[in-house]
Amino acid sequence: MYQYKDQEYEAVHFEGRDLRYGELISCVFKQCTFMNASMEEIETSNCRFIECDFKGASMNGSIHTESAFENCTFGGANLFASKFSSCKMTGSDFSGAQMDGITLSHGDWSYTNLRHTRLGKQDLRGIRFFEADFTDTDFTKADLRDCDLTRVVLSRAKLQGADLRGASLEGIDLKSLDIKGVRLDREQAVLFVRSYGAKVD
Numbered sequence: 001m002y003q004y005k006d007q008e009y010e011a012v013h014f015e016g017r018d019l020r021y022g023e024l025i026s027c028v029f030k031q032c033t034f035m036n037a038s039m040e041e042i043e044t045s046n047c048r049f050i051e052c053d054f055k056g057a058s059m060n061g062s063i064h065t066e067s068a069f070e071n072c073t074f075g076g077a078n079l080f081a082s083k084f085s086s087c088k089m090t091g092s093d094f095s096g097a098q099m100d101g102i103t104l105s106h107g108d109w110s111y112t113n114l115r116h117t118r119l120g121k122q123d124l125r126g127i128r129f130f131e132a133d134f135t136d137t138d139f140t141k142a143d144l145r146d147c148d149l150t151r152v153v154l155s156r157a158k159l160q161g162a163d164l165r166g167a168s169l170e171g172i173d174l175k176s177l178d179i180k181g182v183r184l185d186r187e188q189a190v191l192f193v194r195s196y197g198a199k200v201d
Contacts, residue, residue, distance in 0.1 A: 001023070002023070003022065003025065005025040006025070007024075008027065008030075009028070009032055010031060011030070013032070013033050014033065017034075017037050018037075019039045021042065023045075024042070025044075026046045027044075027047045027048075028050070029049045029052050030050045031052065033053040034052060036055075037057045038057075038058050039057050039059045040059070040060050041061040042063075043062065044064045044067045045066060045067065046066050047064075047067040048067070048070070049069045049070070050071065050072075052073075054077045055073055057074075057077045059077055060080040060098075061080075062079075062082045064085065065085045066086045068087065068088040068089075069088070069089050069092050070092070072093075074092065074097045075093065075094075076096045076097065076098075077098070078097075080102070081102070081103075082102050082103070083102070084103070084105070086106045086107050088108045090110045093112070093113040094112065094113055095115055096116075104119075104124055107128070108128045109128065110129065110131060110132065110148075111130070113132075114137055115133055115136055115137065116135070116137065119142050120138045120141055120142060121141045121142060125145045125147070126147065128147070130148050130152075131152060132153070133153045134152055134155075135153055135155045135156060135157070136155070136156045136157065137157045139158060140159075144164050145163050145167060146165075147164075149169055150170045150172075152172060154173075157177070159182050160181045160182070161181045162183070163182075164183060164184055164185075164188060165185040165188070
């Protein structure tokens with residue numbers, strides 16, 4: 001167990017290192033690489049990771065609170081059973097990451113690439129997903145109430161049993177969605193009907 005506090009790193013190579021069970025508090029990492037690093041059960045709070053590379057990193061069981069991961073890449077990373085609470089994840093790419101059992105609580109996931117992610121039965125209430133890419137994502141029975149889904153890509157996404165009440169759906173191609181079993185509020189239902197050309201008084 002180690003603890004780093006108020007440290008700043010730029011273009012530092014942490015790839016392949018054993019960083020397990022550590023605690024990072026109010027640290028800043030700019031353009032650092034953590035490729036294939038062992039980061040199981042690491043805890044971060046109020047940290048900033050800017051344009052960092054986490055490809056292939058083992059981050060299962062890690063906990064992140066009010067940290068920012070801006071324009072980071074997580075391709076092939078293991079995020080099994082990790083937790084992100086009130087984090088800012090804008091512009092980060094999770095393509096190919098193992099995200100089963102992940103917990104997302106509040107926070108800003110705008111402009112993220114979450115293609116092919118399995119988020120079924122997840123409680124995602126109130127998260128900002130502005131312009132995120134959810135192509136082929138599984139939201140079966142997920143709770144998306146009050147999320148900002150403005151201009152997200154939901155191509156071939158599975159939404160059966162999902163709860164979208166209160167979520168912002170502006171700029172989405174609603175006609176392309178399969179909404180069988182989806183819970184909607186009245187305003188959203190009107191939006192869907194209008195997208196098919198109906199006039200609602």
